Amino acid sequence: MNESDFIASYDPSAFERPSVTVDLVLLTIRDRSLQVLLVERTEHPFIHQFALPGSFVPMDETLDEAAQRVLRDKAGMPPTFLEQLYTFGDVKRDPRMRVISVAYFALLPHSALGHIDPDHRDLATVNFTDGGAGVFTNDGVRLTLPFDHGQIVATAVDRLRAKLDWSDVAFALLPQEFTLRELQEVHEVILGRPLNKPAFRTRMLGTGRLEPTGRQESGHRFRPAELYRLKVTQ
């Protein structure tokens, strides 16, 4: 039997197979705190509880495509930072059956989330505090997420911190034009500690990746700062 005969005669149903899903951790920054997008589940199991948005992976979609679709459908988002995070495959992580979840990790400036209607309760932003990576409602109540979604969120925050210094994740949380103060604030929220202003400025401008726009911010009652943008794919 040659290879093409083998493939033609191969029976894909010979072995039992797990289901595969993608789950999305969409992080943003609001009011000097990290926030994660949750949606209320409309089906069993864990119906009416808040969980990460997700979807089963159909046979004709790559994992990246499935994640992009979830970002579009459940969050209604424009293109932004999206990368694969980690794959969670514990045998009993879903009470229905064996489900392997490929988690994805997205970032968006809070301004881009504004158009989502909070009255539909489709979107629950929650405060994120460090020291164990707990998830809280805006009223300060601690949430226990269904499945292993708490662990998935914690993994995403670890990844965000690890990538802060050498990647563009901070810029994905800001609008296209931003001040150095806003950029420093993003870094401080992610790291959970204050940073030295002159050193931060020198380091950021020293990367050569920032470009002054010539414009300034306005609307504050103090000296306006220069607006910068990220240079395109240098």
Next chain:
Amino acid sequence: MNESDFIASYDPSAFERPSVTVDLVLLTIRDRSLQVLLVERTEHPFIHQFALPGSFVPMDETLDEAAQRVLRDKAGMPPTFLEQLYTFGDVKRDPRMRVISVAYFALLPHSALGHIDPDHRDLATVNFTDGGAGVFTNDGVRLTLPFDHGQIVATAVDRLRAKLDWSDVAFALLPQEFTLRELQEVHEVILGRPLNKPAFRTRMLGTGRLEPTGRQESGHRFRPAELYRLKVTQ
């Protein structure tokens, strides 16, 4: 219908599902070059070609357990560094059917690989060169790996380099006791460039993670160096 009724009545065969495999990238260092473990495929497709060792994920094994089993069965290895790398899910990456592969990434000192019988052609170590992450046989012939295994190997080397400075990956490539020269050599092979000896020594000893054993190496025709070990989970 309550939740337990729902779960009991859930039909897992309602949707078509992909197959899930784990594939293992086992890296080691020999003769001042990175090497990756390949096995000759005994089945279609790509029969008799060398590829990464792997296995389908059965319903009762976690992903980590499946990867450990592959490491044990196909490589016959003692416990070592093993972590999840990335999940590859292109629709046509396997000509048979939809297969999603969770790649794992293992490290082992070359001395621990010695007992594998190369006459069985079950093990083909290949040279790894940078600048595109090519895989070569020991005779210098470039190999094109089946499936997307070339891309998986490249991803593993990227990960290895990224983790070199802040994790224990270098020690996973060395025996329990090693000299600072051997440790520096591991770093140099992974980075592909020479390092400054005094600075390297100061930096390594400054981490406080190295412990002198009081013993020295022997067998060389030059001054023997102190043997160190990695401190346990400080």
Next chain:
DNA sequence: ATAATAGTGTCTCTAAGACATTATATT
């Protein structure tokens, strides 16, 4: 003795933190 590496000391350069000073907008 010679060869080859171990291990250390010195000098320089760069980057970051701490602190202070001026500059400039809104109210």
Next chain:
DNA sequence: AATATAATGTCTTAGAGACACTATTAT
């Protein structure tokens, strides 16, 4: 004028690279 932050300069400290020097082993 008062206020809050922008933007910059100075000083100090920590770490790494370059280079050189001595120390120690096998042959």
